[in-house]
Amino acid sequence: MAMEKILTSAVGVPESWTIGSYEKRGGYAALRKALQMEPAAIIDEVKKSNLRGRGGAGFPTGVKWGFLPRESNVPKYLVINADEGEPGTFKDHLLMELDPHRLVEGCIITGWALGMRACYVFIRGEMFQEAHRVQRAIDEAYRAKLLGENILGSGLTYDMYVHMGAGAYICGEETALIEALEGKAGQPRMKPPFPAVVGLFSCPTIVNNVETIAAVPTIIERGGEWWAEQGCERNGGPKMYGVSGHVRRPGVFEASHGVTLEELIFSDEFAGGPRLGKDGKPKKIKGVIPGGASCPVLTPEELGVRMDFDSMMSHGAASASKRPEWVDEQLWTDSLSWPGGRPRGTMLGTGCALVMDEDVCMVRVAANLAHFYHHESCGQCTPCREGSGWTARVLDSIEAGTGTERDVELLLEICNNMEGNTICPFGDAVAMAVRSYVLKYPEEFYLHVKQGGCPYPHW
Amino acid sequence: MTLHFSEQGEQEFQSILGRYPEDHRRAALLPTLHLAQREFGYVSLEAMEYVASRLSLPTSKVLHVATFYTMYNKRPVGRYHLQVCKSISCAVMGAYGLLEYLEARLEVERGETTGDGLFTLSEAECLAACDKGPMLQCNEDYTGCLGARREDGTWPEVDALLDSLRAGRGVPVQG
Ligand SMILES: Cc1cc2nc3c(=O)[nH]c(=O)nc-3n(C[C@H](O)[C@H](O)[C@H](O)COP(=O)(O)O)c2cc1C
Numbered sequence: 001m002a003m004e005k006i007l008t009s010a011v012g013v014p015e016s017w018t019i020g021s022y023e024k025r026g027g028y029a030a031l032r033k034a035l036q037m038e039p040a041a042i043i044d045e046v047k048k049s050n051l052r053g054r055g056g057a058g059f060p061t062g063v064k065w066g067f068l069p070r071e072s073n074v075p076k077y078l079v080i081n082a083d084e085g086e087p088g089t090f091k092d093h094l095l096m097e098l099d100p101h102r103l104v105e106g107c108i109i110t111g112w113a114l115g116m117r118a119c120y121v122f123i124r125g126e127m128f129q130e131a132h133r134v135q136r137a138i139d140e141a142y143r144a145k146l147l148g149e150n151i152l153g154s155g156l157t158y159d160m161y162v163h164m165g166a167g168a169y170i171c172g173e174e175t176a177l178i179e180a181l182e183g184k185a186g187q188p189r190m191k192p193p194f195p196a197v198v199g200l201f202s203c204p205t206i207v208n209n210v211e212t213i214a215a216v217p218t219i220i221e222r223g224g225e226w227w228a229e230q231g232c233e234r235n236g237g238p239k240m241y242g243v244s245g246h247v248r249r250p251g252v253f254e255a256s257h258g259v260t261l262e263e264l265i266f267s268d269e270f271a272g273g274p275r276l277g278k279d280g281k282p283k284k285i286k287g288v289i290p291g292g293a294s295c296p297v298l299t300p301e302e303l304g305v306r307m308d309f310d311s312m313m314s315h316g317a318a319s320a321s322k323r324p325e326w327v328d329e330q331l332w333t334d335s336l337s338w339p340g341g342r343p344r345g346t347m348l349g350t351g352c353a354l355v356m357d358e359d360v361c362m363v364r365v366a367a368n369l370a371h372f373y374h375h376e377s378c379g380q381c382t383p384c385r386e387g388s389g390w391t392a393r394v395l396d397s398i399e400a401g402t403g404t405e406r407d408v409e410l411l412l413e414i415c416n417n418m419e420g421n422t423i424c425p426f427g428d429a430v431a432m433a434v435r436s437y438v439l440k441y442p443e444e445f446y447l448h449v450k451q452g453g454c455p456y457p458h459w
Numbered sequence: 460m461t462l463h464f465s466e467q468g469e470q471e472f473q474s475i476l477g478r479y480p481e482d483h484r485r486a487a488l489l490p491t492l493h494l495a496q497r498e499f500g501y502v503s504l505e506a507m508e509y510v511a512s513r514l515s516l517p518t519s520k521v522l523h524v525a526t527f528y529t530m531y532n533k534r535p536v537g538r539y540h541l542q543v544c545k546s547i548s549c550a551v552m553g554a555y556g557l558l559e560y561l562e563a564r565l566e567v568e569r570g571e572t573t574g575d576g577l578f579t580l581s582e583a584e585c586l587a588a589c590d591k592g593p594m595l596q597c598n599e600d601y602t603g604c605l606g607a608r609r610e611d612g613t614w615p616e617v618d619a620l621l622d623s624l625r626a627g628r629g630v631p632v633q634g
């Protein structure tokens with residue numbers, strides 16, 4: 001099923017980042033249409049489209065826009081989250097590099113719909129090329145009178161600015177990002193108040209992901225219903241997915257929201273299946289992180305799941321894996337479910353999956369993630385700051401062969417104590433990620449303890 | 460105070476200020492620190508003091524921010540800053556091996572600069588190019604597709620990269 005490409009339509013087009021190329025592909029027609037529409041009608045189309053935020057949490061975009069006060073005697077701001085830093089995620093950078101005008105057009109339409117004054121695109125500091133392309137697109141848009149005063153005679157005055165981050169994963173969290181924009185250390189704020197009420201410069205602010213806003217021109221051009229039909233229920237539109245790791249063709253792929261993880265990994269249209277071993281045969285897959293480091297890992301048996309926000313949440317619970325007799329029964333049960341008893345599934349996250357084959361050591365993977373989190377914790381909350389470092393040290397000792405069975409239990413205890421006890425969801429992410437490796441691959445942890453070392457090849 | 464922005468740097472500073480509301484000048488801090496790093500090579504304490512004075516902020520606030528973010532180099536770096544991503548996608552594709560190979564070839568440990576001042580080797584976290592792992596960033600360029608170390612221990616793509624940089628030809632165009 002080859003479908004029309006929307007979000008990746010620029011791939012392969014020469015000079016796709018210029019305004020000329022974008023207009024040739026129909027660019028800025030949606031803006032002209034939007035400026036003839038009532039702002040409320042635009043918000044309605046976005047609601048109808050079932051567009052869900054593509055920064056990871058999947059919050060319905062139209063609903064979020066509805067939280068912004070209609071009247072305000074201070075300016076309202078749009079902030080684009082282009083901080084893409086979740087390990088294993090690499091989609092937004094492609095949009096900015098190849099189709100920056102799609103983002104700019106989406107930002108102007110959103111500004112008109114929500115009565116905003118200006119937009120800041122917060123791009124992570126390492127993305128020099130992408131920032132250059134977005135800035136160039138903004139400059140071209142000013143020259144074409146698509147930005148600035150009285151845009152296309154509509155009376156809309158709207159400015160766009162690029163703001164570069166400086167290397168801190170936590171700035172992807174929307175309130176930390178706002179702090180960074182204000183010139184402070186990126187430390188998340190307590191919510192409420194939510195940014196829609198008190199955001200950038202204490203003004204009402206909407207923070208949206210790059211891919212989310214890049215969808216807006218097409219929604220306006222073709223209508224919210226059309227967009228909704230391209231996905232599955234409650235998850236509208238085509239989506240950008242990625243596959244990295246041990247596959248034959250790693251890359252970014254656009255597909256309907258209804259695509260399964262299995263198709264993405266195995267289909268020749270996408271990643272083309274696992275890489276080949278020395279014997280020329282495909283290697284066995286051991287695990288897949290479905291949507292960035294924070295998403296609980298899935299086993300090869302769990303790949304048939306549809307890649308939409310709701311299916312993923314209720315999928316891949318570890319209840320299927322058997323409790324090893326050396327793990328305390330109550331601790332194991334507590335670790336399987338949310339407080340209240342609902343089984344913990346995984347998450348769609350950013351939709352960029354990492355495939356790991358049989359050569360990979362899952363203890364090492366968990367240790368790598370724990371070190372990442374320890375390094376990136378902003379340090380405000382004790383459970384997060386100390387818990388991330390503690391899990392890293394325990395995992396290191398298990399990997400090195402000096403860990404005990406008790407240490408494996410300790411990992412679960414630390415994770416359970418971190419969750420729900422922090423200012424931002426980063427602490428939960430550490431817990432969800434690390435715990436999933438213990439629950440899904442307990443036998444690997446056991447093997448390390450019993451053999452006094454790592455049984456897998458080094459990478 | 461002896462540090463000053465160059466004429467071009469001063470123009471850029473003024474344009475940075477223009478991006479933020481007048482009563483929120485502090486918002487210019489991150490871009491101004493980036494500018495200072497470009498102008499002065501790295502963000503020394505003196506550079507922080509200068510930035511603080513230009514933005515009418517206490518130096519302690521600038522220090523707090525400059526040390527929170529990893530991209531501000533608090534020490535001088537070599538002409539080519541090689542940053543190897545060791546986050547999970549790159550790790551399973553051989554990032555640790557790449558770090559060890561570069562350490563051996565450059566005769567430095569991660570975090571250090573070669574004696575001739577040409578290369579600084581650092582570890583980095585995910586650079587959002589995970590499909591091209593193991594990923595390495597050299598100053599403002601991504602390398603991408605460095606392949607893997609061969610069974611005989613050689614790594615032609617990495618050698619070619621170092622040769623190209625040493626010869627002043629920059630990062631080879633990605634394949
Ligand atoms: C630790 C952490 C890191 C995050 N990183 C990103 C990121 O890099 N990019 C992004 O768009 N959203 C990121 N988010 C989600 C944002 O907080 C926010 O939900 C999102 O930008 C909202 O936009 P959306 O509704 O369009 O998805 C992160 C959240 C957390 C807790």
Ligand code: SF4
Pocket residue numbers: 170187188376377378379380381382384385422423424425426427428
């Ligand atoms: S959970 Fe972690 S990252 Fe989030 S505010 Fe607390 S310490 Fe900072």
Ligand code: FES
Pocket residue numbers: 087088089544545546547548549550584585586587588589592594
């Ligand atoms: S994990 Fe290395 S670039 Fe993302």
